[in-house]
Amino acid sequence: MDYQFKEIEQKWQAFWAEHQTFKAEKDTVKPKFYVLDMFPYPSGAGLHVGHPLGYIASDIFSRYKRLKGFNVLHPMGYDSFGLPAEQYAIQTGQHPALTTEVNINTYRRQLDQIGFSFDWSKEVRTSEPDYYKWTQWIFMQLFNSWYNLETDRAEDITTLIEKFNAAGSADVKAVCDEEVKSFMPSDWAAMTHEEKQAELLKYRLTYLRESTVNWCPALGTVLANDEVKEGFSERGGHPVEQKKMMQWSMRISAYAERLLQGLNTIDWPEPVKEMQRNWIGKSVGASVRFTIETVPGAAALPADNIEVFTTRVDTIFGVSYLVLAPEHELVSVLTTPEQENDIKNYIAQTKKKSELDRMADTKTVSGAFTGTYVINPVSGERVQLWIADYVLAGYGTGAVMGVPSGDQRDWLFAKHFNLPVVQILDGQKDIDIQADATKEGAYINSGFINGMDYKEAVDTLNTWLEDKKVGKAKINYRMRDAIFGRQRYWGEPIPVYFKDGLPYLIKEEELPLLLPEVDKYLPTESGEPPLGRADGWSYEQQYNYELSTMPGWAGSSWYWYRYMDSQNKNAFASKEAIAYWKDVDLYIGGSEHATGHLLYSRFWNKFLKDLGYVNEEEPFKKLINQGMIQGRSNFVYRVIDEEGRGLNTLVSYGLKSQYKTSALHVDVNIVENEILNIEKFKLFRPEFAEAEFILESGKYICGVEVEKMSKSKFNVVNPDVLINSYGADTLRMYEMFLGPLEQSKPWNTNGIEGVFKFLRKFWRLFHNDQWEFNVSDAAPVKAELKALHKIIKKVQDDVERFSFNTSVSSFMIAVNELTDLKCNKRAILQDLVIVLSPYAPHITEELWSLLGNKESISHAAYPEFNPSYMVEDEFSYPVSVNGKTRTNLNLSLTLEAAEIEALVLADEQVQKYLEGKTPKKVIVVKGRIVNIVV
Secondary structure, rough: OOOOHHHHHHHHHHHHHHOOOOOOOOOOOOOOEEHHHHHHHOOOOOOOOHHHHHHHHHHHHHHHHHOOOOOEEOOOOOOOOHHHHHHHHHHOOHHHHHHHHHHHHHHHHHHHHHHOOHHHHHOOOOOOOOHHHHHHHHHHHHEEEEEEEEOOOEEHHHHHHHHHHHHOOOOOOEEEOOOOOOOOOHHHHHHHHHHHHHHHHOOOOOEEEEEEEEEOOOOEEOOOHHHEEEEEOOOOEEEEEEEEEEEEOOOOOHHHHHHHHHHHOEEEHHHHHHHHHHHHHHEEEEEEEEEEOOOOOOOOOOEEEEEEOOOOHHHHHHOOEEEEEEOOOOOOHHHHHHHHHHHHHHHHOOOOOOHHHHHHHOOOOOEEEEEEEEEEOOOEEEEEEEEEEOOOOOOOOOOEEEEEOOOHHHHHHHHOOOOOOOOOEEEEEEEEEOOOOOOOOOEEEEEHHOOOOHHHHHHHHHHHHOOOEEEEEEEEOOOOEEEEOOOOOOOOOOOEEEEEEEEOOOHHHHOOOOOOOOOOOOOOOOOOOHHHHHHOOOEEOOOEOOOEEEEOOOOOHOHHHHHHHHOOOOOOHHHHHHHHHOEEEEEEEEEEHHHOHHHHHHHHHHHHHOOOOOOOOOOOOEEOOOOEEEEEEEEEEHHHHHOOOOEEEEEEEHHHHOOOOEEEEOOHHEEEEEOOOOHHHHHHHHHHOOOOOOOOOOOOOOOOEEEOHHHHOOOOOHHEEEEHHHHHHHHHHHHHHHOOOOOOOOHHHHHHHHHHHHHHHHOOOOOOOOEEEEOEEOOOOHHHHHHHHHHHHHHHHHHOOOOOHHHHHHHHHHHHHHHOOOOEEHHHHHHHHHOOOOOHHHHHHHHHHHOOOOOOOOOOOOOOOOOHHOOOEEEEEEEEOOOOEEEEEEEOOOOHHHHHHHHHHEEEEEHHHOOOOOOOOEEOOOEEEEEEEE
């Protein structure tokens, strides 16, 4: 029978599901290997051909590792909380759980038909209560923990209380809020319960504080930085403004140094590690306090100085001005009446920008003067106090010093606002300032660091600052604590209630705290989050629950542990499962998660290790970012008149230069080899049902362009269509064949036919001309063994280095070689089936069964490579008669010239060309040629 891919693939997908072929259990005999894909958000659109790229690669590697004797865990689940489902619920009134379930069913069907070896018994869904129970539980552990800088790890909050009881706060070294109290043990004992809880909240690893957030009024929620693009929400394109709100936050900053150093221990792409290093942003410098000049008639100030962090304390003599973030708490009290309107207007403009936009904008020079001055603590100079949006309230102290002679941005700012530019001199030369810094302005001597080199000057200044109690040496990190609340419905409820204005945890036995039913998925009329609509939703019928839900990254920050033991009712995973599976050996996913999911996951993993719940410091040993499969868009060309109006005429690509045209996207699924199916196009665009089509040689040729795959560009290729036409094995191999895994590449359906023909040719090796299964038990010849072992070695090397595209080419070569050899030997084909099985699992399972094997091919062993078969011990001698090649003879390279001559002359083919004549001369060039002269 010819290659019937539909029946074969359905048969084996049903077999794998029935027998749970890929279910992973603890096995102390085999070494473990954990392969993980970044689990998908199940959107309503389902999968397009770009989505499975990473899954196919991880599946090939998982299947290969099983053949190599590993016990492989390869799970799959769904990141099923999220804003898209909630937006759909707002529009339709349908509960997000219902649409999420429909979307998951679509994803599951598509994933199954591609033939992935997922262990579905361990499936997780972040929106299921039995999953988010443990997300809430981890939140509770964070709330009940503090970071002890002496032990450099998180500890239970009770150990901090013990320190307060024994010695007060004096010797406590913790990551905490800046405004913590200083108290003795007796002071602590005298505090009320509420006062103690308020103070402890300043130390907890998850805590409440007023934060500047990206607020999107149209969506009614706070957005993460990566959800905002150029001042608008990525989803929906709604305006986003900066707003101060009371928010839950997590002290990821406590782990900054460990997150930084941990990057040196993991095998990740260097660009991803560099992005995390930059996001963490370690800076070595000094903290300096500038005294605020007293403003006559001003109200009492909450502080008498402004603290700045600088990495170049040696330039402090060149400070010309100081800049505050527009959100800084002192801005309102330090703004003079004359400057009030300017400051208000500037703050209003700033609110329209996201933090990322403000950080990235290096070209625009903008700011506003507060009217207040501060005093340089080292030089005693009086400098102006400004606000500017390039300074962020949450980074450092929210204040920076402007040194125009040492920084290009500061120089541009000073020149724009006509501020003084002070040039620093150290004897006869500048102290390490930019070469292009201006030479304008006053010149001053750099005081007591005159004549010192850079290091000596910095050390001297740091000592002086500390002696004078106006500053000190300090290490700073750009990374800020992670905001952990979203004002939306479809997320994990935070297991907190409020009593006397303070947050308290519900009891562990009351988990999970379930999402309540609401009448609408919108904020309340008074501006509370959607959970505020829940009727009678309160703790013990008297205390208000927290109305925000957790952010999207909460459920994805620990999910790989749940896969290890997904049905456990008593823990997020058992100690035995965690001890066995340990960590993820291979993680495949998109690079867009470099500073979001991957950073938060490492943070939660380190925290869980600190408390003894997990054993590994880093969750993912090796990371691979798959490239993007880009869309291949097709276009038709509409003729337009001189006024620019579109006519009811479409001209083929090769003729469009003869007309004035506009390009229109066309559905790529009705285009084949750039030829438009005109009848289907008329159905696709009914307004052109009566259009005139100007053709080339009777065909309408479409234009082509590579763009992002998107529904709006009609260039989305549905894998369902390709699987129906060519089969899942063809799709799998073709996606790998497109190019290196880690590179982006354009999709082109035109080439898929070649891969399908290859699989059909492979199938043919096992069948005779009547398509009857026909495999011989005869012993293989050397050429057949060489072809087999060449592909065994090639695929092994390729898979180990994730070079899947080169393996596909090698399979084609191997099958061509064996076809030419007319090989149907069981000893060759059975091993070849195993080698191909990770790439094309359905066809190989079928052939494995036809070869007489009872178990799944997944239980086979990868063939051992034998290098001896690659050694050349024969040579195909071209035999010439009177200078014309007549035949080729395979002869051993061990034969001497006389032996070669005798065998050649005895050959029937050669005798035919000699025509009974005795050769005048026989020339033998060993390992090259035999030439007979008659």
